[in-house]
Amino acid sequence: MTEQERLYRFNHPLTPGDAAPHRAAAALRFEEAWMARCIAGIEQEQGDVRAGTLEGFRAALDRRLSEARATPSEGARFVAEDASREQFRAIVREYALDGLTEAQAMFAVMPRLDPESLPPVMRILIDEFGCGNPARVHSTLYRNLLAELELPTALEGYLQEDRVEAAFSLVNLYHWLTKRAPTVDAYLGALAYTEGAIPWSFRCFVAACERLGIQNHAYFSEHVHIDAYHARDALLALSRRHRAHGVDFHAAWLGAELARCVGDEAFERIVRRAMGAKDVFRIEARGKRYCVVKACPHRGGDLSKGVVRRDGKAITCPLHGATFALPSGRRLGGPECSDLEVTEDGAGPEDRRPA
Ligand code: FES
Ligand SMILES: [Fe+2]
Ligand SMILES: [Fe+2]
Structure with missing residues (x-):
């Protein structure tokens, strides 16, 4: 104590x-x-x-x-x-x-x-x-x-x-x-x-x-x-x-x-x-910014190194390929795991800071 x-x-x-x-x-x-x-x-x-x-x-x-x-x-x-x-x-x-x-x-x-x-x-x-x-x-x-x-x-x-x-x-x-x-x-x-x-x-x-x-x-x-x-x-x-x-x-x-x-x-x-x-990182997708939990809910892969789909509607973990919808965080495919925590960042484009 x-x-x-x-x-x-x-x-x-x-x-x-x-x-x-x-x-x-x-x-x-x-x-x-x-x-x-x-x-x-x-x-x-x-x-x-x-x-x-x-x-x-x-x-x-x-x-x-x-x-x-x-x-x-x-x-x-x-x-x-x-x-x-x-x-x-x-x-x-x-x-x-x-x-x-x-x-x-x-x-x-x-x-x-x-x-x-x-x-x-x-x-x-x-x-x-x-x-x-x-x-x-x-x-x-x-x-x-x-x-x-x-x-x-x-x-x-x-x-x-x-x-x-x-x-x-x-x-x-x-x-x-x-x-x-x-x-x-x-x-x-x-x-x-x-x-x-x-x-x-x-x-x-x-x-x-x-x-x-x-x-x-x-x-x-x-x-x-x-x-x-x-x-x-x-x-x-x-x-x-x-x-x-x-x-x-x-x-x-x-x-x-x-x-x-x-x-x-x-x-x-x-x-x-x-x-x-929980470590978070920011991504920009379809003109909006999101805060995403870095650790993949499957085995903790670093999602900040993941791939964001060109239409900005999904992100894929680099480790085993789990894919999550943006911005809902819902798991779309890949290994069984829970959904991803994603929150919308309300700041405007003029207020962008590095992730
Ligand atoms: S740790 Fe991301 S898919 Fe396995
Ligand atoms: Fe009080
Ligand atoms: Fe008071």
């Missing part, structure tokens, strides 16, 4: 052993060292990370969010445009550590907030739990998505497999921020960044669901919509708290940067692993 998994189990104890005192002490020691490393990295990279004032914090936040929008990552493009159903499934599987425990860390922050900043944060929490409607609880929306993709819907299922380390750290960060960060200002800063980033950063997941015909996209589409309001609530909490008590904006900015760095790293690592889940 990795240190991040140990810490995750401490934050979400599934067995009495996860919260045992010796394990808890080891998990917290690891967390302290991990957070110190992350903060040192941010301070080193940015020199002076002090946003100083509310206006300074807002300006720095706006800059960060517009930078992210202006330079979408290759991972986001891949998810939106290229990921096969299997690859998307691999991404959803990794994020289950977060999706199935959505917003639980927020409970711990409530008693730490002052009466001025608590109501807007409470409003976010109420939304996270479906405004009283069990069907709209965010973790339920995630469970529905998992069920459609034929993945386990209980958290235990995800702790028995090999997981991307950064997927644990994404959740662990919020437990530190809400429970153990020296000031709750760090949490509010992280909340402002996360809620501000999601309406844009989740769009690639919405696009993937649309492209792949996934019905249970509400987990993503709901966040794209509602987090625009949550971003406003998070900033309102910060400004109210500042008026009433003063906010340590150095801590708030560190929180925002922690959320960005840990969140981005988790996304990139999860997507990178999913890319390897």
Whole structure:
């Protein structure tokens, strides 16, 4: 078990052993060292990370969010445009550590907030739990998505497999921020960044669901919509708290940067692993582009070296000659095997990239 998994189990104890005192002490020691490393990295990279004032914090936040929008990552493009159903499934599987425990860390922050900043944060929490409607609880929306993709819907299922380390750290960060960060200002800063980033950063997941015909996209589409309001609530909490008590904006900015760095790293690592889940290549046939799984379903022959029929309606494996229809992927002939996974690539000709 990795240190991040140990810490995750401490934050979400599934067995009495996860919260045992010796394990808890080891998990917290690891967390302290991990957070110190992350903060040192941010301070080193940015020199002076002090946003100083509310206006300074807002300006720095706006800059960060517009930078992210202006330079979408290759991972986001891949998810939106290229990921096969299997690859998307691999991404959803990794994020289950977060999706199935959505917003639980927020409970711990409530008693730490002052009466001025608590109501807007409470409003976010109420939304996270479906405004009283069990069907709209965010973790339920995630469970529905998992069920459609034929993945386990209980958290235990995800702790028995090999997981991307950064997927644990994404959740662990919020437990530190809400429970153990020296000031709750760090949490509010992280909340402002996360809620501000999601309406844009989740769009690639919405696009993937649309492209792949996934019905249970509400987990993503709901966040794209509602987090625009949550971003406003998070900033309102910060400004109210500042008026009433003063906010340590150095801590708030560190929180925002922690959320960005840990969140981005988790996304990139999860997507990178999913890319390897099934290697795909692109072909052009009859003016359209398709993403085709490289490994032939017969014995893994490399279909990227296969022959595409002149009319673009079939591809033949170079190894034993299995032939598949394009774009359906249906096996037309050759050795017995399942159909080929082919997805249409929606990008136009001006956006062609090498396969
Ligand atoms: S591996 Fe492709 S036909 Fe056998
Ligand atoms: Fe949520
Ligand atoms: Fe939110």
